[in-house]
Amino acid sequence: MSQPKTEPTPVTVLTGYLGAGKTTLLNRILTEPHGKKFAVIVNEFGEVGIDNDLIVEADEDVFEMNNGCICCTVRGDLIRIIEGLMRRPGRFDGILIETTGLADPAPVAQTFFVDEDVRAKTRLDSIITVVDGKHLLAEIDRAHEAQEQLAFADTIILNKIDLVDAAEIASVEARIRRINPTASIIRSQRCDIDIAGLLDRKAFDLDRILEVEPGFLEEEHAHEHDDHITSFSLVERQPMDAGKFLDWLQATVQAFGTDMLRMKGIISFANDDDRFVVQAVHMLLEGDHQRPWKDNEDRLTRLVFIGRDLPRDIISDGFSRCRAVRQAAE
């Protein structure tokens, strides 16, 4: 079902701090049967793009914006992508934007009001903020972006409830309420919520946003990122030794997990035709085979670390020791 041409296209912004579950939610939206088709815009933090590899292979158009943060340098790109999409009416019912975990949603939302062309053809439908129920309380006071993401949300998905007990959930909810008293809060495990009920429901309320931020429609939002949060990537062409790599990664996550806000990677193991995906949020590490490498695919190992003053040299040195030893016959 496509929107009649005159109807503005609904836009849903998915936001939330590093590792909260935005991609998990996006994948649900792209796979569950709600009868809608989306154009997806993904922005990620880090020089080496990983996110696009973690999004399910669905029938949708996915646009990556990897050259900076959506709320700062790439807003012009966002406008250009949206204008391009608007020239292809009828191909989708709505636009989904997944921001980086460090994005301030205000300038993203502002785009749909201050740019005339965009405003005429689109309608900001909802700002959905995903919350990591396990890590929010420890991070929120120093994570200015996480506070903004909560303040701007009309819908908050309190995710990862499998990792916390009832008392902790209540504390997280109370903290959220101090920042945003009106948003609807939905508890979830791996964003297992009713997706149809989340989309195209006219939840964004400009009047409320103007109460939170009276200058929302006027000022250029200069956004300052926390300088201590940096990202670096490790790339290796030679296959990794699975045993060495997983031991090293586990030890690294244990040693630096407190300051390691996020890690994700696609790994090429020796003697293994499947891609292996690793992900961590602080000390919680997950890894799994994803799918076979395709014939035309470069079997490159790529890892991205995002954290506070992480010791890049130590991590990089350990990583390089995990290469599989080449066979003498080669």
Ligand SMILES: Nc1nc2c(ncn2[C@@H]2O[C@H](COP(=O)(O)OP(=O)(O)OP(=O)(O)O)[C@@H](O)[C@H]2O)c(=O)[nH]1
């Ligand atoms: N235990 C548990 N893990 C979860 C849940 N939801 C997501 N995860 C895991 O948390 C990690 C981060 O999930 P993502 O969906 O990639 O989070 P994100 O917000 O897109 O992360 P970035 O955009 O990279 O900051 C992954 O390893 C997920 O498998 C949940 O409800 N419970």
